[in-house]
Amino acid sequence: MSDHDYRPKSKVGQWFNDRLPLLTLANHLTDYPTPKNLNYWWTFGGILTFCLITQIVTGLTLAMHYIAHADMAFESVEHIMRDVNYGWLIRYIHANGASMFFLAVYIHIFRSLFYGSYKSPREIIWILGIIIYLLMMAAAFMGYVLPWGQMSFWGATVITNLFSAIPLVGEGIVTWLWGGYSVDNPTLTRFFTLHYLIPFLILGLVVLHIWALHVPGNNNPVGIDIKKPSKDTVPFHPYIVIKDGFALLMFMIVFAFFVFYAPNILGHADNYIEANPMVTPAHIVPEWYLLPFYAILRSVPDKLLGVVAMLSAILILAVLPWLDTSKIRSAVFRPLYKQFYWILVADVLILGYVGAMPAEGLYLLIARVATAYYFLHFLVILPILGFKEKTLPVPLSITEPVLGGSPNLASARNKESKIE
């Protein structure tokens, strides 16, 4: 890395930087050589950082007015909506921000799957990402409990009850999680505490995620290693900053549409009914972003195995770098993998759809087939594909296809822009 040689111009800067090299860090971040062929799917990292900061800032503000008590939580949320200055705005940004966060993280994950960004030497970045994703799910779930509506209460009951599937100690663990014999005030207060804590853990992991990224540098749509800095790279500032900024603004327009014109469309109406332990809602459904895993959970007839299947569906991603045996990163040069990739995307969307439907009849059958295929993709198709697939020739540098090198590479380039 060239920035080790960096010396601030001013005397004061040098004095400070010798003691705490923050200016070196800043210089590294602005000069960071980035592949110049990154497409818009690569802008979601920046968008996710924005989402995290938005959630933390709005969350802090909400926490100043929210009361974590079973008798007062629902009322305090209404107080925020009615009497706190712009409380409605802050709460709607926070609630829809969670959905936007997951929308962005799913695009980010599927981008990585398409371009093989999880492969060597980026396994640690990928695993850190999976841990962040897991923490996000925990934070989102606990956040949904805080308004103490019907879906909050019953969602919390269903999810915490999953732990009772653990043999021998299950029941004890559930009682311990609840802090009592049912979901009640102790559960709410600890969920609030953890909901407050987790975003800061995520923030720390995001720093590690970016740090780990800055060691090998970004993957790119062609998926080849590049020399840095070189003709193939541009400095992060201003090139990537302005491009990420543009993509972020587009994202914010969608975000704003939800906040201002459809703030409750992604939530469930039942959550505007105060929690009532005596009345069970007709259908208990999680938020949309958890539906695929909910479908996997319900597709297994045995409770314990269902929980195991659901957890495996997420944890299997952590070993993905070793399940995918192909040496080629980008799906652009993997004609077969590309097709299986899109089948996987469809499979996950189908799982999400059936997760919202009652687990019976045809829906259950579809859920079971889709669950089986999900695991088949990772455990069978990917390992075999790496050996069997005939890949397309890979260019030696990014500049080559961009400048229209050999005809072979130009066709690869065309294929790539189709995906964009």
Add this chain to the structure above:
Amino acid sequence: MKNLFKLFSILIIIITSNSYSLAAEKVEYLKTDWSFKGLLGKFDRASLQRGYQVYTEVCASCHSMKYLSYRNLAEKGGPEFSEAQVKAIAASFEVTDGPNSDGEMFTRPGKLSDKFVMPYDNVKAAQAANGGAYPPDMSVLVKARGGGVDYIYSLLQGYEQAPVDVSLDDGVYYNKYMYGKKIRMAAPLSDGLIEYGDGTNATVEQMSKDVTTFLMWSAEPHLEARHRMGFKAIIYLIILTTLVYFSMKKIWSRVKSEV
């Protein structure tokens, strides 16, 4: 870029259609023109005032509205009664206050800062008076029902003679829009039930529309401010995005690559 837009919109459609499909029982609700829909939708002020009249003369005998205060009735974006009117409205209710310096509870006329007086002291009292059914609090009712305003509007007009194959217990009524089609509330509205202060003809349809508008406001008291701000925010974002787009093109023209 075009494909990015396409994929984005597909994703959004999937997400929103997913959440629509959560309302499992599909019923075609009655439709009417709501003035508060749309990018700059506002409440119909006269309808809100009539809606309050329906609420207070009909609904309020059983349904509480515990998150609203009398002052809200005079606030901008709501029914916007004059302050004098709202003071008179509040004063017409007896509010229990105290304890005073003798340690006694006492009643006094309502003030602007008081919450809407509840018809029953607690849930149990409400159930006892209504054959075991609890008339839900109406503050956020339209947001707490899958069909929202269309559902409430339809429900109020959905009372029918029960089909012959449906048997109803005592105190249960047939309503084709109710979940399970059976409801514990008798048809609350009938033509000419109340006399509107502004001379509007009080048909069931008119009263349903007015009171539903009022309930939309009670659930979303800042809806007008939200629409106004949203409109400005999105216009601002579009202009800024365009400017940033051209700046990006300019900056990237220095390197041989596409953006």
